Amino acid sequence: MEKQRLDKLLASTGKWSRREAKDLIRQGRVLADGVPVRSGQDKADPESAVISVNGEPLGYRRYTWVMLNKPAGYLSATEDGRGPTVLDLLPPELQRQGLFPVGRLDKDTEGLLLLTNEGGLAHALLSPKHHVDKVYFTRVDGRLTEADRAAFAAGMTLDDGLRCLPAGLEILTAGEESRALVTLREGKFHQVKRMLGQLGKPVKYLERVKMGNLELDPGLERGSYRILTEEELEKLRTF
Numbered sequence: 522m523e524k525q526r527l528d529k530l531l532a533s534t535g536k537w538s539r540r541e542a543k544d545l546i547r548q549g550r551v552l553a554d555g556v557p558v559r560s561g562q563d564k565a566d567p568e569s570a571v572i573s574v575n576g577e578p579l580g581y582r583r584y585t586w587v588m589l590n591k592p593a594g595y596l597s598a599t600e601d602g603r604g605p606t607v608l609d610l611l612p613p614e615l616q617r618q619g620l621f622p623v624g625r626l627d628k629d630t631e632g633l634l635l636l637t638n639e640g641g642l643a644h645a646l647l648s649p650k651h652h653v654d655k656v657y658f659t660r661v662d663g664r665l666t667e668a669d670r671a672a673f674a675a676g677m678t679l680d681d682g683l684r685c686l687p688a689g690l691e692i693l694t695a696g697e698e699s700r701a702l703v704t705l706r707e708g709k710f711h712q713v714k715r716m717l718g719q720l721g722k723p724v725k726y727l728e729r730v731k732m733g734n735l736e737l738d739p740g741l742e743r744g745s746y747r748i749l750t751e752e753e754l755e756k757l758r759t760f
């Protein structure tokens with residue numbers, strides 16, 4: 522792999538900003554092949570050099586995977602003149618890495634959104650061939666019933682003729698307002714809202730809580746992000 526600037530390399534892990542990386546280098550806490558790095562501009566090949574920070578391996582990865590707890594009000598796009606995008610929630614050093622959202626959540630939908638620059642795995646996760654489960658928590662107007670659950674399980678045909686695969690509807694509470702977990706094996710435009718709307722139970726709130734084997738970290742505040750751990754990436758790869 523091509524050599525890269527050390528300050529950029531450190532920042533690309535998402536653990537430090539570029540400024541923090543420069544400070545660590547200045548303090549002599551960054552070693553490349555056992556030798557202290559002198560300047561952020563020094564270069565190294567992250568795949569062959571042994572780089573450590575404060576005595577710990579850098580943990581460089583070729584691709585970046587970010588878990589974002591998306592708040593309402595942000596578009597799942599990299600650029601959009603109509604308003605802020607999920608990229609605006611990331612720091613500049615991550616914004617510069619060519620990340621894109623793995624699938625879309627509506628502007629008002631919250632919760633688990635992955636961003637990456639690894640096209641291959643991202644497309645595999647989204648491919649209709651693979652049927653990766655996506656789980657949503659929802660609050661709807663009206664009382665969800667066993668008939669609604671059965672309609673989901675049978676596979677609904679929407680008013681415009683769109684046929685949906687069988688889906689899960691786990692009713693958590695049923696009343697004037699009901700709460701449920703919806704499991705989809707596909708991701709058609711506004712799908713959860715359209716399915717529940719057609720059953721006369723319009724969605725008031727929607728949050729994605731799981732994608733494949735990966736759950737939204739309950740410790741991750743709305744609007745916050747973090748880099749996926751090695752174990753989480755492994756879970757994703759074995760969707």
Ligand code: URA
Nearest residue numbers: 627630711712713714
């Ligand atoms: N289904 C929807 O209706 N909206 C989303 O954002 C995701 C799934």
